[in-house]
Amino acid sequence: xxxxxxYRPVDVFDEARDRSAWSAAVLLCLISxxxxxxxxxxxxxxxxxxxxxxxxLAGMAEAGVLLASLGLGAVTHAIARTLGxxxxxxxxxxxxxxxxxVTDLPRLLIAGWLPTSSTFVQAATWTTWGxxxxxxxxxxxxxxxxxxxxxxxxxxxxxxxxxxxxKLGPVH
Numbered sequence: 001x002x003x004x005x006x007y008r009p010v011d012v013f014d015e016a017r018d019r020s021a022w023s024a025a026v027l028l029c030l031i032s033x034x035x036x037x038x039x040x041x042x043x044x045x046x047x048x049x050x051x052x053x054x055x056x057l058a059g060m061a062e063a064g065v066l067l068a069s070l071g072l073g074a075v076t077h078a079i080a081r082t083l084g085x086x087x088x089x090x091x092x093x094x095x096x097x098x099x100x101x102v103t104d105l106p107r108l109l110i111a112g113w114l115p116t117s118s119t120f121v122q123a124a125t126w127t128t129w130g131x132x133x134x135x136x137x138x139x140x141x142x143x144x145x146x147x148x149x150x151x152x153x154x155x156x157x158x159x160x161x162x163x164x165x166x167k168l169g170p171v172h
Contacts, residue, residue, distance in 0.1 A: 005102045009135050013095065013142045020090035021098050025073075026066065028101035032108055033065035034058070039112040069097045072158045076140065079154040085144025092143045099139060100162065103132035125163075133159045 004012040037043050037058050047054035073093035080087060107124045114121050136159060141151035 005099055005135065009099075009138055010142070013139050016091060016095055017143060018088070018091060021094040022090070025069070025094040025097035025101075028098055028105075029066045029069050030062060032101040032105055033062045035105075035108045035112055036065070037061045039108070069100065072100065072162060073097045076136070076155055076158050079157065080140050080144040080146060080151070083144075083146060083150045083154050085140065085146045085150075085154070087140075087143035087145070092140070095139055095143070096136060096158075099135045100132055103128050103135060129159070129163050132162075 043054065043057060043061075046057055070093065073096035074089075076096050077087065077089050077092040080092065107121070107128045110124045111121050116122075133155065136155040137148060137151045140146060140154050141148055144151070144154075146154070
């Protein structure tokens with residue numbers, strides 16, 4: 001399923017319409033969150049100073065990433081239902097989390113080795129975000145039987161929040 005989102009997303013969404021993907025969602029949150037945490041200089045400094053505190057920081061950050069991801073998926077589902085969609089909660093939320101992290105994984109891997117302010121990382125950020133937005137619209141359109149413009153509207157708030165908070169990072 002994870003690789004299928006890159007090569008045949010519509011088929012994957014059609015196959016998963018009535019099934020949730022919680023295990024894949026949690027696994028991708030943990031992997032992506034771990035890569036993201038390890039690539040932050042503050043974590044590296046904490047790890048060098050005190051490994052126990054570093055592990056506690058990593059655990060809290062992982063829990064935060066998981067809760068934030070589930071929150072983004074739940075909000076996407078709620079907005080789609082408000083706009084007239086008829087999809088179920090579990091498949092919509094879990095697949096939204098999966099596609100969000102599947103599309104963000106390349107950026108995280110690049111940002112693990114290059115500074116987040118580099119042009120290449122910024123280009124990867126915008127590219128993966130755009131691809132994720134496109135896939136999220138396809139997901140909501142198929143899961144909730146909404147027209148494309150309503151599906152795009154239901155995804156917009158969460159994807160803009162994710163772009164601002166997770167992908168672009170804090171403004172210095």
